[in-house]
Amino acid sequence: MERMILKYVTGLSSSASAWEKRQNKRYGNLTNVCRQIDYDIRHGATREQALSFLEKISHDSSFSDLRKNADSLGRVDEIKEHFVSFKRIR
Numbered sequence: 001m002e003r004m005i006l007k008y009v010t011g012l013s014s015s016a017s018a019w020e021k022r023q024n025k026r027y028g029n030l031t032n033v034c035r036q037i038d039y040d041i042r043h044g045a046t047r048e049q050a051l052s053f054l055e056k057i058s059h060d061s062s063f064s065d066l067r068k069n070a071d072s073l074g075r076v077d078e079i080k081e082h083f084v085s086f087k088r089i090r
Contacts, residue, residue: 001040002053008033009057009066009075030075034082047083054080 012024037050057063057076066072 001037001045001050004033004036004040005050005053005057005079008079009072011069011071011075030078030082033079037079037083051080051083054083 008028008030012020012028016024037045041047041050054076057066058073066076
């Protein structure tokens with residue numbers, strides 16, 4: 001779950017190959033990432049673990065390079081919004 005979140009939040013590098021761009025277009029959107037996280041939650045992870053990891057990205061010093069990029073912070077907020085609104089529904 002953490003690896004999937006980091007891959008989505010990091011995004012593509014500027015020197016990505018055509019294959020990487022194609023794979024990102026196919027599997028790297030918010031819907032697929034949230035679906036994968038939901039799958040992980042059904043199979044042992046907890047929603048709190050996912051949200052705590054997103055908070056860790058937002059506040060921990062080891063992820064400072066991700067916080068420098070405004071696009072990365074926007075993607076973190078998108079995932080948080082999905083799970084916070086989903087939690088209210090259930």
